Amino acid sequence: MRYFSLILLSFFLFSCQENTQIEQSENMEETMDDLSIYQLPSEWNTQDGQTIEFKDLKGKPLVVVMIYTACRTACPRLVADMRMIEERVSSKKMKDVQYVMVSIDPINDTPEKLKQFAKDNQMEGPEWLFLQGTEDGVRDFANIMAVKYKQINPIDFSHSNIISVFDRQGVMKYQKEGLGLVNEEIVNKIVAVAKN
Amino acid sequence: MRKLILLMAGFFLISNASAQNNQMALIEGGNYTPLYGVGEQSETAVGDFYLDKLPVTYADFQEFVRNHSKWQKSNVTKLFADSRYLSNWENDLKAPANLMDKPVTMVSWFAAKAYCECQGKRLPTVDEWEYAAMASTSKRDSRSDSLYNVSILRSYEQPKTYMKTVGNSEANYWGVQDMHGMVWEWTQDFNSIILTGESRNNGNTDAGLFCAAGAIGAKDMMNYAAFMRFAMRSSLKANFSLTTLGFRCAKDAGPQNQLTFK
Numbered sequence: 242m243r244y245f246s247l248i249l250l251s252f253f254l255f256s257c258q259e260n261t262q263i264e265q266s267e268n269m270e271e272t273m274d275d276l277s278i279y280q281l282p283s284e285w286n287t288q289d290g291q292t293i294e295f296k297d298l299k300g301k302p303l304v305v306v307m308i309y310t311a312c313r314t315a316c317p318r319l320v321a322d323m324r325m326i327e328e329r330v331s332s333k334k335m336k337d338v339q340y341v342m343v344s345i346d347p348i349n350d351t352p353e354k355l356k357q358f359a360k361d362n363q364m365e366g367p368e369w370l371f372l373q374g375t376e377d378g379v380r381d382f383a384n385i386m387a388v389k390y391k392q393i394n395p396i397d398f399s400h401s402n403i404i405s406v407f408d409r410q411g412v413m414k415y416q417k418e419g420l421g422l423v424n425e426e427i428v429n430k431i432v433a434v435a436k437n
Numbered sequence: 438m439r440k441l442i443l444l445m446a447g448f449f450l451i452s453n454a455s456a457q458n459n460q461m462a463l464i465e466g467g468n469y470t471p472l473y474g475v476g477e478q479s480e481t482a483v484g485d486f487y488l489d490k491l492p493v494t495y496a497d498f499q500e501f502v503r504n505h506s507k508w509q510k511s512n513v514t515k516l517f518a519d520s521r522y523l524s525n526w527e528n529d530l531k532a533p534a535n536l537m538d539k540p541v542t543m544v545s546w547f548a549a550k551a552y553c554e555c556q557g558k559r560l561p562t563v564d565e566w567e568y569a570a571m572a573s574t575s576k577r578d579s580r581s582d583s584l585y586n587v588s589i590l591r592s593y594e595q596p597k598t599y600m601k602t603v604g605n606s607e608a609n610y611w612g613v614q615d616m617h618g619m620v621w622e623w624t625q626d627f628n629s630i631i632l633t634g635e636s637r638n639n640g641n642t643d644a645g646l647f648c649a650a651g652a653i654g655a656k657d658m659m660n661y662a663a664f665m666r667f668a669m670r671s672s673l674k675a676n677f678s679l680t681t682l683g684f685r686c687a688k689d690a691g692p693q694n695q696l697t698f699k
Contacts, residue, residue: 275515384546384628384675385516391629399631 277411278385283378285343288355288371295411298370301339302435303407304330307388309346310358311396318420319402320362326404327368329428335435341370345390345398347379386413408434461487462612463690464569469578471564472663483568485690488561490613491603492540492620492685493552495532501552503530508548515676517547522678538602540620540683546675549623553686560625561687563670567663570617572610589662592618599681617662620683621669630671 273279279296286292306323308316320342327340342364344350350358355371358364374382383390390400404427406415415430466484502509502523509529513522521543526532532541544552546560553559561569573579580586592598599620608614616622673682 277516280514280516380626380628381547381675387628387674389628389631389671391626391631401631 274410274412276413278382278407278413279411281378281381281385283374283381285372285374285378286352287373288352288359290352293372298339298341299411300409301337302335302409302431303339303341303405303411304431305341305343305386305405305407306403307343307345307383307386307390307400309344309398309400310350310354311346312398315400315402315420319404320364322404322420324362324364326428326431330431330435331368333428333432335432336368338368338431338435339370340364340368341372343372343374343379343382345379345383345388345400346392347373347376349396386416406431406434408437460490461688462490464488464565464611464613466690467568467577469564469568469571471567472660472667481564483564486561486565487558487688487690488565488569488611488613489558489685489687490608492615492622492683493549494538494603495541496537498541498544498552499530499532499537501555505551505555508551513548517676518545519676519678521680522548524678536600538604539600540603540615542599542620542680542683543678544623544682544684545678546623546627546673548678549684550625552684556686558686558688560623560684562626563624563629565687566616566622566624567666569609569611569613572613574607574609577610586662589617593662593665599683621666621679621681623682623684624670627670627673628675630667 279294279299281295284292284294304323304326306319308319310316323340323342327338330338342355344355350371350373352371352373355373359369359371386403386405388401388403390398392398401418402420404417405413406427408414414434415427417427464483464486466482466486468480468482471481506512506529507514510523510526511529522545523532523543525536525543527534550560571578571580573582573585576582595618598618601615601619603615603619606614606618609616
């Protein structure tokens, strides 16, 4: 039911409401970079059941990856990569970086499932954010990051393993594709972004 | 609460239902085998849907941007469209006069999607597009017809087909025109085509976007044509605005479909 209303809501948001859209973009113009993901109108549920938009994350550097919780192959490694990155970055005294795991399976990955997943993977601190969107919102977001994904059966998706780094204005600064590629490069990029 | 939502949804459906059905063809669903099947299950079911008979033209798109200023070329959000977006237009409101009846191109996925949503429609999925495109003038599925296949490949060899006028080719079995031999077309889930992790490393010229070398292993001529489309899709990003890439819209064929979520 909650999901249903979300879909309806997104339907309204994306449909032709020319005037409200324009007002919005005018308000944002002074403060928002034209390449910022904060312009995405979609709404997301967090693992704690809150509803947010990307612009609510404004001001924090973001490290974003797309996963789904039923995944047994690549995602555990992506998650491990993210945890290692987080460890290395925070060891350099960069504390306000937000690590965002966006589910590509919004039907199954409810806030409750995401919460459990966070718990199972010891990612319960405030630096970890798990997001459930709508199918439409997820596709838009994946397309911003050029992440490919396809549902291959009711449980599994194949998807590209890409870690994206956004600066405090929500502009993408760096992407790393592939697994097990935690190295100084991505850590240094995040630190550089976080220093600005 | 639930009733209210259903009522609102119903209202939406009714208001959309009247939308230009004469400009859309009903495609009866069925099973088809996509070029890149999913696991062991090779057939995919496609439900009934409506598809625009013609690609969206410059005239259509001009009307759209006149009513939706945020999609005019000087206003568009760069996140949603690269610098080539509508770059051949005279100004925000005016498409090139000689192109009005040609398929609109240099339009990003986000813009194409917004256009369709404003018509109460959506972009077709890859499966829907491929399903409708396998029909010749007389048959629903002409993929085994070698002459049909050769004619598609020939059409891919012609230069500047995006300068053709829409609606002059023969309609296919469903009454749909210009799916082949005019422009590549955006699909809703183009980003579900995963051929290689390297696609993002290709050059960013239009010509650099598809690489036929990957067709090794394609079994027949039809696969080759389909391969070119899949390779092209896999190399796209949603903000790309290319001279050879246009779109048309689709719509679910029964309100009951719009209310069920998988």
